[in-house]
Structure formats: structure tokens, C-alpha cells
Amino acid sequence: MKPTTYFCIFAVAALHGCGGDTGTPAVARPGPDPWSSALSVARATDLNPDPRVVEVNLDTRMGDWQIAPGQRVRAMMYNGGVPGPLIEARVGDTLVVHFTNHLEEPTTIHWHGLRVPADMDGAPRSQSPVPPGGSFEYRFTLTDAGTFWYHPHMNEARQMELGLYGAIVVHSPDEPTADVEGTLVLDDVLLGDDGQIAPPGDLLEIHSGRDSGLQVINGHAGQTLAMRAGQRQRWHIVNAGSARFYRLALAGHRFTVLGTDGGRLPTPRVVDELFLVPGDRFDVMVDAVAAPGTRAMLSNLRYDRGHGAGVFSTQDVLQVAYTADAALPMLAAPTVTRDLPALSTEGVTPREVHFSERVDKTTQTVTFMIDNAAWPDVPVARARLGQTQVWDLVNESEMDHPFHLHGFYFQIVSRNGVAEPTPSWEDTANLRGRERMRIVFRPDDRPGSWMYHCHILEHVDHGMMGELMVER
Numbered sequence: 001m002k003p004t005t006y007f008c009i010f011a012v013a014a015l016h017g018c019g020g021d022t023g024t025p026a027v028a029r030p031g032p033d034p035w036s037s038a039l040s041v042a043r044a045t046d047l048n049p050d051p052r053v054v055e056v057n058l059d060t061r062m063g064d065w066q067i068a069p070g071q072r073v074r075a076m077m078y079n080g081g082v083p084g085p086l087i088e089a090r091v092g093d094t095l096v097v098h099f100t101n102h103l104e105e106p107t108t109i110h111w112h113g114l115r116v117p118a119d120m121d122g123a124p125r126s127q128s129p130v131p132p133g134g135s136f137e138y139r140f141t142l143t144d145a146g147t148f149w150y151h152p153h154m155n156e157a158r159q160m161e162l163g164l165y166g167a168i169v170v171h172s173p174d175e176p177t178a179d180v181e182g183t184l185v186l187d188d189v190l191l192g193d194d195g196q197i198a199p200p201g202d203l204l205e206i207h208s209g210r211d212s213g214l215q216v217i218n219g220h221a222g223q224t225l226a227m228r229a230g231q232r233q234r235w236h237i238v239n240a241g242s243a244r245f246y247r248l249a250l251a252g253h254r255f256t257v258l259g260t261d262g263g264r265l266p267t268p269r270v271v272d273e274l275f276l277v278p279g280d281r282f283d284v285m286v287d288a289v290a291a292p293g294t295r296a297m298l299s300n301l302r303y304d305r306g307h308g309a310g311v312f313s314t315q316d317v318l319q320v321a322y323t324a325d326a327a328l329p330m331l332a333a334p335t336v337t338r339d340l341p342a343l344s345t346e347g348v349t350p351r352e353v354h355f356s357e358r359v360d361k362t363t364q365t366v367t368f369m370i371d372n373a374a375w376p377d378v379p380v381a382r383a384r385l386g387q388t389q390v391w392d393l394v395n396e397s398e399m400d401h402p403f404h405l406h407g408f409y410f411q412i413v414s415r416n417g418v419a420e421p422t423p424s425w426e427d428t429a430n431l432r433g434r435e436r437m438r439i440v441f442r443p444d445d446r447p448g449s450w451m452y453h454c455h456i457l458e459h460v461d462h463g464m465m466g467e468l469m470v471e472r
Contacts, residue, residue: 029328031228035182039225041167041218044085053096054089058109061102065163067189067214068221073196075163076103082219083185083240084150084166091145091172097138101130106154107164109138110406112279113148113261113427114168116140118448118470121406123153124376125449125467145172146263147236147281149185157242157457161189161210162197163219165240176258176334178234178285185238186246186276186317188213200458203364207357208305208399209243209278209456215300217318224319225298227288230328234258235284239276242457245400245430247301248274250320252290256334259283262409262425264338269422273301277402279428279455285334292327296320306399306433342423343411343440348390350438351381355403355431355454355464356396367463368454374463375453381468388442398433401459405468407450410441428455443470 035041048055058078065075065082078084089095101107106129108122118126120140130136148168152159167183190213192198201210217223227233239246248255249272257269261281274282290296298318358367370378383389390413393403409425415437431437453465 029179029231031179031231031325031328032226032323033180034225034227034233035180037226038220039182039184039218039223041083041183041185042079042081042085044079044087048096052092053094054087055096055098056085056087057098057100058084059100059102060107060164065219067216067219071195073189073191075197076159077163078166082163082165084164086166086183087150087168089142089168089170091142091170093142093170095138095140095142098135099130099138100135101132104132106131107152107159108154109150110153111138111140111148111150111168112404113146113281114140115143115407115409115444115446117446118407118450121450123406123449123451125451129154142170144263145170146259146261147183147238147283149238149240149281151240153451155461157200157210157461160240160457161242167236167238169236172264174336176234176285176336177232177331179231179328179331181234181236183218183236183238184318185218185240186244187216187219187240188242188244189216190214203359203366206458206462207359207366209458211241211243211245211305215315215317224321226321226323228323228325228328229288229290229292230330231288232331233286233288235282235286237274237276237282237284239278239280241278243278245278245303245305246274246276246317247303248276248298248317249301250286250298251296253286253296255282256285256287257282258285258334258336260424261427264336264340265424266340266422267337268334275430277400277428277430277455278457279402279404287330288322289330290322292322293324294322306397340423340425343388343442345388345390345413345438345440348388348440350390350392352392352394353381353466354394354396355401368459369463370466375460375465378466381466383443383468383470385443385445385447385470385472388440390438390440393431393437393439395431395433395435395437400433401431401464402428402455403431403437403452404428404455405441405450405452407446407468407470408441408443410439413438413440446470447472
């Protein structure tokens with residue numbers, strides 16, 4: 001995104017009315033910009049003067065990650081930081097990324113949630129790994145507004161745990177009004193006895209996924225977010241954790257959900273909690289309804305991922321601190337809408353896709369499987385362009401598996417035969433233990449090889465990934 005538009009959306013002075021949904025002139029609404037302090041994320045520098053092209057340099061290299069004051073760990077970094085630089089653009093822009101790999105091992109970039117050509121997806125069988133010292137140019141058009149992210153698709157459990165991830169925000173022409181806007185990239189980091197990021201763990205960690213450690217937001221632990229009473233903040237939330245599930249609640253506040261993985265909902269939805277599995281995103285408004293000088297805690301509430309996967313107890317994620325300034329007048333509720341009809345499943349024979357696991361205590365190994373086989377031996381699913389696909393995802397295990405589909409958005413039709421109440425476009429959704437979840441999607445004109453897998457990184461690394469081949 002070019003500097004003038006960029007300032008309008010992430011204004012330090014917190015201007016009201018920049019491209020909002022009310023059409024009102026810009027009016028100063030002073031208040032804190034929490035993304036100008038410790039919560040700030042480096043922003044990718046646009047090298048191209050063309051207003052419809054966003055061109056950036058991105059590299060990977062080892063570096064020192066300061067996760068807390070006085071605490072540094074060796075990490076893999078995009079452009080020298082964790083998370084990597086925020087990439088901003090608008091719908092219809094061309095994104096060009098000149099990528100160079102300075103690591104001592106191969107890697108790729110997967111553009112999670114973006115509808116890119118298959119050879120730009122950074123996944124196995126669609127792109128050759130970028131070797132140490134090698135380069136690759138990613139180039140594609142951004143077709144959808146929403147909150148997305150990027151990360152490697154090689155040795156994910158190791159490379160992502162060591163810090164390789166970053167956020168992408170694609171804006172639409174009719175952005176809703178907020179006083180200030182920013183990203184919250186959630187992660188947890190497990191440290192070993194030496195104070196460094198712990199190496200891959202034992203059978204229990206592989207089975208459950210790495211789901212414990214120091215909570216970090218935008219690369220730092222112990223974060224505090226400032227708000228002024230009456231202020232409206234827009235949060236683009238990304239769950240970049242290996243296996244951490246989030247049930248987010250902010251005491252005394254509610255969330256107005258504008259969008260999920262595939263962009264806007266039909267109408268904004270007000271909720272008390274946000275549930276994010278690994279890979280998930282939310283685009284929400286938060287109104288500062290508490291009194292000046294008060295504090296509130298954004299917490300991750302207790303959640304049971306199923307037999308053998310562990311129970312998360314309530315954990316503090318982020319402290320919200322209100323300034324002493326007098327309250328601003330509250331803004332009207334956002335009214336942005338989207339035409340999102342449900343895809344018809346009539347006349348389509350569902351394909352069953354089974355998720356299971358096999359634990360061998362003798363050899364201390366665990367294998368995660370799709371259709372009774374582990375990657376790369378999972379039978380290839382095939383579909384034709386424009387052919388409606390109805391998949392019944394059948395979880396034969398007791399534990400949850402976050403299902404992620406590359407390249408295409410799907411709608412959840414039902415869970416255990418109960419219809420999903422509101423249509424939305426998703427690319428990641430939780431498949432609960434012993435659940436049958438029906439989804440529907442329709443491949444558009446982007447043939448090629450596309451992955452689908454569990455987004456618990458240890459599970460995909462140990463077999464729970466399949467391939468969808470889309471043909472003309």
C-alpha cells in the first residue's frame with residue numbers, strides 16, 4: 001500500500017473517517033495508537049511507484065529475537081524480525097515479493113489464505129524448495145480483502161517455531177470506520193533449559209503438538225495495549241502458534257466480528273468470545289466501553305482439545321490499559337455488509353475424507369493419517385475446474401484437528417448433521433474429536449496441486465496432509 005493510503009488507515013493521530021463506511025469527513029479523535037509502541041510490527045517497504053503494484057524484498061536469515069526485556073533467543077527471521085514485516089495492499093493490487101533464502105536449509109513461502117496460482121503457493125508438489133543462497137520471485141494479484149499471513153511450508157514445526165511468520169492485510173474500497181487499526185499475531189514459544197527455543201520434543205509433544213510456552217504477541221511477551229475510553233480499535237488477529245487453540249475473551253467488552261478467513265461476513269456479528277485454531281484469523285472491532293484509568297485482561301479461556309491432547313487452562317494474553325483521558329463519544333455500530341449466498345450441495349455426491357492416528361509405543365512413534373495413509377502416500381483427490389466439491393471430513397480420533405485447505409475458500413455446511421447457522425468463507429476450521437463436518441467449495445480457474453492438512457504443525461510433519469489435484 002502506498003504511503004498516503006497507509007497513513008490514513010494506521011494513523012498515529014487516530015483519524016476518524018479515512019475510507020470508512022459512513023462517508024463522513026475526517027474528524028480528529030485523539031487517542032493512543034498502541035501499534036506505535038511495543039506492539040508495533042515492521043512494515044514492508046513498497047519499492048514500486050505504481051499505485052497498483054506492491055513490490056517488496058523479503059529474506060530469511062538467522063538472528064537474535066528479543067522476546068522479552070533482556071531475553072534474546074536465536075531465531076529464524078524474515079527481514080531480521082519476528083514476526084516478519086506486515087505486508088499491506090488493496091484488492092486488485094499485484095504483489096511482487098523478491099525472496100532470498102540466507103538460511104542453511106531450504107525453505108518456501110506459503111501465502112496462507114490468499115488465492116494465488118498453484119506455482120506461487122509455496123507448498124510441496126507446487127513449488128521447488130528455495131535452496132540456501134537461492135532466490136525466487138512470487139508474483140500474483142490480490143483478489144480478496146481480509147487478514148492473511150505467510151509462513152514456510154517445509155519443516156513447518158521447526159521453521160515456524162523458530163520465528164518464520166508474518167501478517168498480510170488486504171483492504172477493500174469500503175473499509176469500516178475505526179479510530180486506530182493494527183495486527184495482533186499470536187504465538188507461544190517453548191524455551192529449553194538453556195534459555196533458547198527448545199528443539200523438537202518427544203512422542204507426547206508430537207502427539208499433542210507444541211501447545212505450551214511463553215505467550216508472545218507481535219513477537220514480544222508481556223504486552224500492554226493502550227485504549228482511550230470511547231475509542232474504537234480494529235484488530236486483525238492471526239493465530240501463528242504451532243498447536244495453541246485460543247478462546248479469547250476481553251473482560252467487560254464484546255467483539256464485533258467483521259470477517260474471518262475469507263473476508264467479510266454477510267453482516268457484522270457481536271460475540272463474547274473468539275475461537276481461533278492454529279492458522280485462523282479474525283477481523284474485529286473492539287469498542288472501549290470501560291472507564292478512563294481502568295484495566296482489562298484479554299484472556300485465553302480454558303479449552304479441552306480432546307483425549308490425549310491436553311486441556312488449556314485460562315491464560316493471560318494481553319493487558320488492556322485505559323488512559324486517563326476523558327471518554328470520546330461512541331461511534332455508531334459498523335454497517336458494512338457482503339453478499340454471501342450459501343453454495344448449493346444439491347446433486348453432489350459427498351467425498352469422505354477420514355482423519356486418524358496410529359501410536360506405536362514400542363518404537364515411540366506416532367503417525368497421523370488421512371484415509372488410512374500418511375503423506376506422501378495419501379491417495380490424491382481430484383476435481384475439475386468449476387466442479388462443486390462436497391467433502392465430509394470424518395475425525396476418527398478423540399482429539400481436534402484444525403483442517404486447512406490451500407487455494408480455495410470453503411463453507412461449512414453442517415457439523416454432525418446440524419446445519420451451520422451463517423455462511424462464511426473459510427480456509428481453516430476446527431474438526432472436533434469424533435466429528436463429521438461437511439464442507440462445500442468450488443475450484444475456480446487455478447488448476448494445479450493444492451494441499452490440505454491439519455494445521456497442528458507436528459501433525460502435518462508426521463503425515464496428516466493430502467493433495468487435491470484440480471484439473472481442467
